[in-house]
Amino acid sequence: MNELERLRHAMRVTERPDAALDLAAVLREGRRLRTRRRIAGAGAATLAAGLAGVVVVVAVGVPRPGGPAPGERPPPVAVAPPSAGVSPPVERSLEPTPPPTVARDVPPPKALGRLVDSGVRHGDDRRVYYFVRVAVPGVPKVSIGLAAGRQAPDGSLTTDILVNDVEGSDRSAGFHEIGYDERSAAAPVPTFGYFVGPAQRITGAVDGRQVDARLARWSVDKQVVIFWFEPTQLTPGERLDGIIARDSSGRRL
Structure with missing residues (x-):
């Protein structure tokens, strides 16, 4: 069994409902394969990086009994950008209200x-x-x-x-x-x-x-x-x- 087959075998183990994820084995095989393939050239390095990305997704997606280990950071939360087509609030200039008209200098009623x-x-x-x-x-x-x-x-x-x-x-x-x-x-x-x-x-x-x-x-x-x-x-x-x-x-x- 070569390195790639061992890595695939380690990942398939996680597909069985009664199997526990051996994250150390998966990462170890991934590192070994990545190290060997890096020597082969740019194309092999790209394949290794893609496989490493798959490993990360599997590790995040499978819940671990008892919750996350102490000191482990929770996965980042993505914040969606504002929906397209929603206009930002329009700033309105508030004109000062004119004072009420007051009648001045009106002569008093004639008795x-x-x-x-x-x-x-x-x-x-x-x-x-x-x-x-x-x-x-x-x-x-x-x-x-x-x-x-x-x-x-x-x-x-x-x-x-x-x-x-x-x-x-x-x-x-x-x-x-x-x-x-x-x-x-x-x-x-x-x-x-x-x-x-x-x-x-x-x-x-x-x-x-x-x-x-x-x-x-x-x-x-x-x-x-x-x-x-x-x-x-x-x-x-x-x-x-x-x-x-x-x-x-x-x-x-």
Whole structure:
């Protein structure tokens, strides 16, 4: 039996299910054959290298009882390249979002009639109430709203809260929208509103007690009564439990 036959015999032994791979014999015969064939020239060297490659594949493919020997490195793991035709992520330039348009230097609404001075002061400004024109789509009988603002010493106005009806008529008899301040801290707005009719007294109820409002008639229409509650009597933003208007004889309107 020559060297090549012995190498083939050593490899065929591994094909039997009950045979253990004699890796040392296979490698030994492979080395011997490779050494002998190397002398024969380039063609023989190529054959020996191919056979040695087969030996390596067999050694990796056959599991060894008890797992790999201590210190033995696991076979390398091949990582597939990205699939053809998959485009890399596209980098998008993020344009800065333009700032929102802010209306500046807009003149304050023109007051209809005279301003009503509440007697409340915020520094040099005085708290005033006044009516302004409004437009509610689909509600033609609502054309005025009541504003709570501040008037500076130079006469300029700053509107803090504006209330108006959103249905019906702004001149119908009775109470209309009431303004509550739930946000101001530096210049709180006293609770306010207006009543249409011959009211001489307006009383609010809160926590079981009665609080009288201050009254002033609108210079444009004397049937419209502007009212507000002193901050010392009703904390701005505190909700009323009820409100009543009475005429000069005390009759409830």
